[in-house]
Amino acid sequence: MVSILGAGGAIGTPLAKELVARNQPFRLVSRRPQAHTGATETMAADLSRLDDTVKAVAGSSVAILLAGLKYDQKTWRELWPRIMHNAIEGAKRANARLIFFDNVYMYGKVDGLMTEETPFLPCSVKGEIRAEIATMLLDEIKAGNLTALIARSADFYGPGARTGGPNILVFDKLAKGQTPACLVNDSAMHSFTYTPDAARSLVQLMDSGSAWNQTWHVPTAPDPLSGSEFIALAAKEFGAGPKHRVFTRPMLKVAGWFDSVVRESYEMLYQNEFDYRFDSSKFTKAFEFQPTSYADGIRETAAASRR
Numbered sequence: 001m002v003s004i005l006g007a008g009g010a011i012g013t014p015l016a017k018e019l020v021a022r023n024q025p026f027r028l029v030s031r032r033p034q035a036h037t038g039a040t041e042t043m044a045a046d047l048s049r050l051d052d053t054v055k056a057v058a059g060s061s062v063a064i065l066l067a068g069l070k071y072d073q074k075t076w077r078e079l080w081p082r083i084m085h086n087a088i089e090g091a092k093r094a095n096a097r098l099i100f101f102d103n104v105y106m107y108g109k110v111d112g113l114m115t116e117e118t119p120f121l122p123c124s125v126k127g128e129i130r131a132e133i134a135t136m137l138l139d140e141i142k143a144g145n146l147t148a149l150i151a152r153s154a155d156f157y158g159p160g161a162r163t164g165g166p167n168i169l170v171f172d173k174l175a176k177g178q179t180p181a182c183l184v185n186d187s188a189m190h191s192f193t194y195t196p197d198a199a200r201s202l203v204q205l206m207d208s209g210s211a212w213n214q215t216w217h218v219p220t221a222p223d224p225l226s227g228s229e230f231i232a233l234a235a236k237e238f239g240a241g242p243k244h245r246v247f248t249r250p251m252l253k254v255a256g257w258f259d260s261v262v263r264e265s266y267e268m269l270y271q272n273e274f275d276y277r278f279d280s281s282k283f284t285k286a287f288e289f290q291p292t293s294y295a296d297g298i299r300e301t302a303a304a305s306r307r
Contacts, residue, residue, distance in 0.1 A: 001025050001026065001027060001040065001059055001060045001061060002019060002024055002025070002026040002027070002060060002061070002062045002063075002064065002206070003026070003027045003029055003056055003057050003060040003062070003063045003064070003096075004016065004026060004027065004028055004029060004064050004066060005029050005045075005047055005053070005056060005057070005063055005064065005065045005066060005067055005087060006029070006030055006047070006065065006066035006067030006068060007028035007029055007030045007033055007036075007042075007066070008028065008030055008033065008034055008036075009066060009068055009163070010156060010158065010160065010161035010162065010163055010164060010195050011066050011101060011153075011156075011195055011198050011199055011202075012028075012066050013036075013160060014158070014160075014195055014196045014198075014199035015064070015066070015199040015202055015203070016028065016036045016038070016039065017199070018199050018200055018202075018203045019038070019203065020036075020037065020038030020039075022203065024203075025040040026039060026040055026041075027039070027040060027041040027042070027043055027056070027060065028041070028042045028043070029042075029043045029044075029045050029047075029056040030044070030045070031044060031045070031046060032044065043055070043056055047067050047083045047086060047087070048079050048082050048083055048086070049086070050085075050086045050089060050090075052086075053083075053086035053087060053089070053090040054086075054089065054090045054093055054094075056090065057087075057090035057091055057093070057094045057096055058090075058093070058094050059094065060094055060096045061096055061097065062096055062097050062098075062099065062206050063087065063090065063091050063094070063096050063097070063098050063099070064098075064099045064101065064202060064206070065083075065084075065087045065098065065099065065100045065101060066101050067083055068163070069083075071260075071261050071264045071265070072260065072264055073125045073126065073129075073264065076125075076126055076129045077125075077129055080129050080130075080132075080133050081129075081132060081133055081136065083133075084100075084133040084136050084137060085136070087100070088136070088137065088140055088146060088148075091146060091148070092145065092146060097146075097147040097148060097149075097206075097212060098137070098146060098147075098148040098149075099148065099149055099150075099151055099202060099205065099206060100134070100137055100148065100149075100150050100151070101151050101152075101153065101198075101202065102130065102134060102150050102151065102152040102153070103130060103152065103153060103154075103155075104152060104153075104154060104278065105122060105124060105126050105127035105129075105130040105131075105268070106120040106122050106127050106128075106130045106131035106134055107119075107120065107121065107122070107127075108120075108121040108122045108123040108124070108127055108270075109123055109270045109271075109274060110276075110277075112277065113277050113278070113279040114154075114217070114276075114277065114278050114279060115217065115279045115282070116152070116214075116215045116216065116217055116282055120134070120135070123270065124267040124268055124270075125267060126264075126267065126268065134150060137150065138150070138215075141213045147212050147213060148212070148213065149205060149211060149212050149213060149214055149215070149216060150214075150215040150216070151198075151201065151202055151205055151216050151218050152215060152216065152217050152218065153193045153198050153217075153218045153220070154191040154192055154193045154217075154220050154276070154278035155190070155191070155192050155193070155271070155276075156192060156193045156194070156195050156198060157171075157192045157193075157194065157195070157297065157301055158194050158195030158196055158297065158300075158301055159195070159196070159300055159301050159303075159304030159305075160195075160304060161195045161301075164192075164195070165183075166192060166230065166234075166301075167301070167305075169181045169182060169183070170182075170230065170231055170234050171234060171301055171302060171305040172305065174234060174235060174237075174238040174240055174302070174305070175238070175305040175306060179243060179244060179245055180231050180234065180235065180244045180245070181244055181245040181246065181247055182227035182228070182230075182231060182244060182245075182246055182247070182272070183227075183246075183247050183252070183269060183272040184246070184247065184248060184249060184252075184269050184272045184273045185227065185246070185272060185273050185274070186226060186227035186228040186231075186244065186246050187226050187227070187228065188226060188227065188272060188273065188274055188275050188276065189224040189225065189226055189275045189276065189277060190224055190225070190226070190227065190230070190271075190272065190275075190276045191220050191221070191224040191276055191277055191278035192220070192221075192224070192230075192294075192297075193218055193219075193220045193278070194220075194221070194291065194292040194297040196292070197218065197219045197220070197289075197291050197292050198218045198219075200219075200289075201216075201218040201219050201283060201287075201289065202218075204287050204289070208287075211286075216282060216283050217278060217279060217280040217282060217283060218280060218283060219280050219283050219284055219287075219289045219290075219291040220278050220280045220291055221291045221292065221293055221294050221297070222279070222280070222281070222291070223293075223294070224275075224276070224277055224278075224294075225294055227244075227246075227272075228242065228244065230294070230298070231244045233294065233295060233298045234298050234301075234302055237298060237299055237302035237303070238302060238306070249266075249269060249273075252265070252266060252269065253266065
């Protein structure tokens with residue numbers, strides 16, 4: 001049994017499809033889980049509660065932590081360490097292996113490629129929190145207390161990835177006949193992970209005997225586009241021109257007075273202001289995996305948005 005802790009999101013939904021295709025029994029766990037064809041079980045649980053998490057992992061051979069929290073510093077500071085502690089404890093009690101699906105906030109601003117060896121040098125509050133919980137898990141691995149791995153992703157996009165930046169700012173806008181947008185700098189290169197690739201990689205990591213107790217960057221196309229290039233490809237799929245808006249720092253500062261998500265995103269704008277280049281060659285070489293190209297991923301995401 002595989003328990004998906006934080007089911008139903010941008011990665012959990014395609015992951016469930018991958019597990020169905022492999023006839024792998026799995027349990028969907030979230031606060032308000034929705035049934036999925038082929039799921040063995042659904043369970044309502046609050047992962048910030050130890051008892052709930054222990055029950056959610058019980059009987060599993062693998063638990064995959066995909067939880068997402070309200071984009072809020074106070075919430076992250078209060079709940080993320082607790083959730084990680086509970087996931088680790090639940091996996092220990094069930095004698096299960098644990099996969100943590102992570103992001104790159106703990107790296108901070110990186111000049112050059114982000115790799116699995118990039119040091120943790122966060123330059124944001126959210127980055128500090130992500131560094132804390134990743135270190136918590138890595139310390140358990142080093143101590144031999146747990147078999148686990150970290151699967152780290154770049155910012156993502158893909159069919160149905162409602163919270164992905166490109167989905168919100170580009171595909172959703174174009175689907176409504178509106179002008180797409182990017183943040184701060186439309187000439188900066190930015191890597192994006194295609195969500196179906198991320199889901200496939202989690203299954204491959206889970207099934208691999210040699211992948212455990214390591215950090216892996218999930219497969220991501222190696223040739224990132226600039227914001228304007230990404231938008232131009234997406235607009236072409238909708239029969240639109242490449243016209244787009246650039247939301248500047250002053251504009252976002254003002255918008256943050258009225259929108260909490262924009263306000264909470266402000267400290268992360270360095271990721272859009274400068275090149276953001278994510279390297280997944282360790283994974284692609286080990287698993288002979290060819291990441292979906294931006295052209296193909298944008299085409300599939302645009303088609304899903306039109307539907």
